[in-house]
Structures are given as C-alpha cells and as structure tokens.
Amino acid sequence: MQKIKLTWNISHLTPYSTPVTLSGQLFAADDLTANNGTVELLVCLHGGSCSSDYYHPNYLDSSYSFARYMTERGYLVLAIDTLGMGASSKPQPENQLTLEMIAAASDFATRQTAAGLLEGEWLQLPQHCTLRLSGLGHSMGGMLAVYQQGCFQTFERLIVAGWSNLPLELGDTDVASVQASLAAGGYIATDRQPMRGLFHLPDVPEQLIESDDQHAGLTPVTLALAALTPGSVTREAAAIGCPVMLLYGEVDVSPDPQREAAFYPLASQSTVTLIGCAAHMHNMASSRLQVWQAMDTWLQES
Numbered sequence: 001m002q003k004i005k006l007t008w009n010i011s012h013l014t015p016y017s018t019p020v021t022l023s024g025q026l027f028a029a030d031d032l033t034a035n036n037g038t039v040e041l042l043v044c045l046h047g048g049s050c051s052s053d054y055y056h057p058n059y060l061d062s063s064y065s066f067a068r069y070m071t072e073r074g075y076l077v078l079a080i081d082t083l084g085m086g087a088s089s090k091p092q093p094e095n096q097l098t099l100e101m102i103a104a105a106s107d108f109a110t111r112q113t114a115a116g117l118l119e120g121e122w123l124q125l126p127q128h129c130t131l132r133l134s135g136l137g138h139s140m141g142g143m144l145a146v147y148q149q150g151c152f153q154t155f156e157r158l159i160v161a162g163w164s165n166l167p168l169e170l171g172d173t174d175v176a177s178v179q180a181s182l183a184a185g186g187y188i189a190t191d192r193q194p195m196r197g198l199f200h201l202p203d204v205p206e207q208l209i210e211s212d213d214q215h216a217g218l219t220p221v222t223l224a225l226a227a228l229t230p231g232s233v234t235r236e237a238a239a240i241g242c243p244v245m246l247l248y249g250e251v252d253v254s255p256d257p258q259r260e261a262a263f264y265p266l267a268s269q270s271t272v273t274l275i276g277c278a279a280h281m282h283n284m285a286s287s288r289l290q291v292w293q294a295m296d297t298w299l300q301e302s
Helices: 066-071 099-118 140-152 175-181 193-199 206-214 221-228 234-238 257-263 288-301
Strands: 002-009 021-028 038-045 076-081 130-138 157-161 244-249 270-275
Touching: 002 099, 021 066, 021 099, 038 099, 038 140, 066 076, 066 288, 076 099, 099 130, 099 140, 099 221, 130 140, 140 157, 140 221, 140 234, 157 288, 175 221, 234 257, 244 257, 244 288, 257 270, 270 288
Parallel strands: 038 076, 038 130, 130 157, 157 244, 244 270
Antiparallel strands: 002 021, 021 076
C-alpha cells in the first residue's frame, strides 16, 4: 500500500492572520485498478480526540487498518486531519473556528485532491477512468461530514458512522456534566477512561486500548460543544439528497438508531446498519471486518 502525506493551505478560508494548513494522508494500492471505469475516492473524517490515524493506526498491527482493507479492494482513501486536530493547524484564538469554516476546509482539500489525482499528481490513475467521491465520517467526524455534505454537496454517497442527530448517549457519562466541564475555549484533551464502556466492548484487548489512548489528541472546544448540542446539524442533514448509510455498533451514541433515517428526508436512499460485537470505536472492535465489509458492499450497491 502506498501512503502519501498531503498538506493544503486553507488560510483564505479563515479569519486568521497567520498561515493555516490542513493535513491528510492519501492511501492507494500498489497496483491501482478501475472498477467498470471508475475509481472511488473515499474521504474519511475522524472523531473527537482522534486524528486521521484512526483509519490507519500504524501503532497497531495491520489488521486494524481500515485504509489497508479498503485499498486492497480498489479504493483510494483520503483521511483528513480535521482543522484544529491531528497534524492540521490549531489556530488561535480557537473560538473563531466554526463548523462552516471546518467543513469548507475539508471540502477544499477533497476537491483539490480529486483534481490533482485526475491530473496525474502523486499517482497514475487507470486510463480513461472517472473519479467518484464518497464520504465517511465517524463520531464527531460524522457530524462534520453531515454539515459538509449539507452545505457543499461534496460527495456522491455518504456514510455516517457512530453519529446521532438525537441527543447523544455517552454510556455511563452524563452529557450535561461533560458540557459543564469544558473550558471556555482552546484545544483540550479528552479523558477517555469514563467512556471506556462506550468506546470498547470487554473483548477488546487492554493493551490495544492503552496504545490507542496514548495516541489521543486534542479537540477544539468549539467542536466538542457542537457535538454535545442536540440538533447541531439537523438542518444540514435535512438538505442532503445523496444516498446515506447510517452505521452503529451494538453499543453506540444513538438512543434509537432506527429513528436516525428520519433526519435525512431528501436522501435518495437511507440505510441503517447495526453491527454486533462492536462498540463506538468501530475500527477497534472484534467485528471490525463486518463493519468494513458492510461499508464496501453498500458503496458498491448504492
């Protein structure tokens, strides 16, 4: 598998006087082929306290790499570090960040990458192929993917994994107490210990959880507050017209997954998929292959 690190200057999309950049990782099979003349670019947005490494955690063995699994099936995978997280800029003051700014940055990066690929930059695509853009957002990244699609129509299909437009359930953690504990602004660390039961089922190895927790990153308070606020992206969800897949583990943030499809009334197709033996951190679950297989099948059929 090929891995290419990318950086985009997005200063023009922000109010900041200092340079602001977005980072990401592009993954491709060593021998890229087209499926019926089409190559799929799957753009992946991560959740809170995570980074693009959620889709390719090189500190774990390769069986936990979503990027490897999907590139072996012919996809290009673009994993973006959300503005303010991972290797992307963390501009100050943080409270000037907005959902629209963050979504615009991801949309810009997606379209720039697609244009570069079609021009032969980084990779040589199969001759005479078309490029199809699909989106995947996990957790807080699901919120951002919904906002981005509702505002910018970046994708032809959208997978929203582990995000709820209903008031979130955080396991044994009370949402109101989490909101009250947030700082007034800035970039904050997440205490994952109270949400261990939401993130992982008991069959997930302790060593894996500890290793992943050691790689946890900072989250902008702006995004944390938005994710904890009911209805933060329902208007954008209602504007989405492309096919939508909503995916949840048996332990996850939605109090009623079957009700989630109603938030996408204009979607040309909406599918709710429940995966057993998985908690909220789908890519770490013992059933992660079922998660990935379900996504692959849906993308091929929708």
